Amino acid sequence: MDLNLHSLPRRLIELRIEHGDLDSLIDQAALARPDDELSVRRLKKRRLLLRDQISRLEAELDPPEPA
Numbered sequence: 801m802d803l804n805l806h807s808l809p810r811r812l813i814e815l816r817i818e819h820g821d822l823d824s825l826i827d828q829a830a831l832a833r834p835d836d837e838l839s840v841r842r843l844k845k846r847r848l849l850l851r852d853q854i855s856r857l858e859a860e861l862d863p864p865e866p867a
Contacts, residue, residue, distance in 0.1 A: 808857055808860060808861055809861065811857060812857045812858065812861065815850055815853055815854045815857065816854060818850055819847060819850045819851060819854065822843055822846060822847040822850065823847065825843055826840060826843045829843060
């Protein structure tokens, strides 16, 4: 089993890619179906959750230095 497949840096890259994909999907959904606000809100909520996960992983990989 390759341990690199489950490394934190790799997971961070995957989350960033998914976040970018959601950005594109949100833009497309807003243009293609402007009346479907519920779907756009759900996509935005998912994107926000991904952003939170990305922030947590970034802090874990590069913790802030004590003052």
